[in-house]
Amino acid sequence: MEMAITNEHRLGLGLGWAFTALLVALLALALCVPLWAATAVEDQSYSRATPEQMKWWSEARFGLFVHWGPISLKGTEIGWSRGKYGGRGLEQGGGIIPVEEYDNLYKQFNPVKFDPDEWVRIAKAAGMKYLVFTTKHHDGFCEFDSKLTDYKITNSPYGKDIVAQLAKACYKAKLPLGFYYSPLDWHHPDYFTANHARYIEYMHGQLRELCTNYGKISIIWFDGLFSTAEDMDSPRMIKMIRELQPGILINNRAGLPADFGTPEQEIGGFDNTRPWESCITIGNRWSWKPNDNIQSLKECIDTLALCAGGDGNLLLNVGPMPDGRIEDRQVERLKEIGAWLKKNGESIYATHGGPFMPTKNIASTYKSKTVFLHILKWPEGADEIKLPGIGKKIVSARLLTGGKVNVEQRADCIQVMIKPEDRNALDTIVALKLDGPASDIEPVRLTTD
Secondary structure, three states: OOOOOOOOOOOOOOOOOHHHHHHHHHHHHHHHOOHHHHHHHHHHHOOOOOOOHHHHHHHEEEEEEEOOOHHHHOOOOOOOEOOOOOOOOOOOOOOEOOOOHHHHHHHOOOOOOHHHHHHHHHHHHOOOOOEEEEEOOOOOOOOOOOOOOOOEEHHHHOOOOOOHHHHHHHHOOOOOOEEEEEEOOOOOOOOOOHHHHHHHHHHHHHHHHHHOOOOOOOEEEEEEOOOOOOOOOOOHHHHHHHHHHHOOOOEOOOOOOOOEOOEEOOOOOOOOOOEEEEEEEOOOOOOOOOOOOOHHHHHHHHHHHHHOOOOOOEEEEEEOOOOOOOOOHHHHHHHHHHHHHHHHHHHOOEEEEOOEOOOOOOEEEEEEEEEEEEOOOOOOOEEEEEEEEOOOOEEEEEOOOOOOEEEEEEEEEEEOOOOOHHOOOOEEEEEEEOOOHHHHHEEEOOOOO
């Protein structure tokens, strides 16, 4: 489902404690707002990471998402193929696998070929800088040894804590680890019933386990769908997470804006005011599907370049097979992306989006005084690409992808000319060295694709 991206602003008042308390009281009275409500607004400040805490993630640009569970035995979608859903906006829904069958698949789940070190090697070979794993999806099955439920991996024939093993492998390889956790739980008897308050305590308890028992966690990736902050008691929950894991990043799917937006199965629009990350599957499904259609290398590179050009990240998803291995076709595609990044990573990692706002065929990123122009598709029949003026002098130009480029600049126009034999089928990347910081340039909207 698509998640809206909004820009939030916080205002800090450098006032003494007493004066601040008086000001809040006066404002509450003036607006006829109860004092507890004014305090609740203040509490939302717990939901925001600092720019310094966000820096590593924004520079990473590319991460691995992993959706996996007993449903891989059926080759159908995780969560959504269960015979009955539940919760806000989903009361009447259901999937193709009967509930009794779905909820007992874990009794057959024995992924004896799961190798967390191999997963980490695959991610790093792809040029990915962090990994996010589904600890619990909407179906309620836990891939960790929660003491609060019997519906978990350690009660399967496999019998071992997947999350613990993956955490150990990530720490060893110095790969930041994030935990996907769904606030929905279609298996739990109290979820979205008259006893939902008990479910909230269960959920908070599991998040405490995840934030306490597995070392440093870099990201909590919620997936609350239509749920509100009240449905999850999110202010209290996020405050707890921040206290247990200082510096952690949290996405916007717990009813609060938190640290970054999450467009799903689409490339986010240009936004250099609020961090965002597109989560997109390498195939058609989140979890493993036999003979799924895998994106071409060209499609993957286009997606990565357009995300970076929009000043966002890409979280690319794979779905491991029932035995724990990531399918060879997916691994091969990830290796190809990694090989491309080894040659062209300077145009992606630690860059900012712009100054040219992306179209479907052109993106740009910048770092210091260099702008990287990503030409994903050359205009048919054209000898040159024309760009608007940028108010900075171009002092040199080179092709990262090999060959020669000729750039002519006027006050209102930049002309980029590359011979057909020097245009790259994946992405022709032009590095433009400027006479000053590219950050001084206001984002420029292109009039053509």
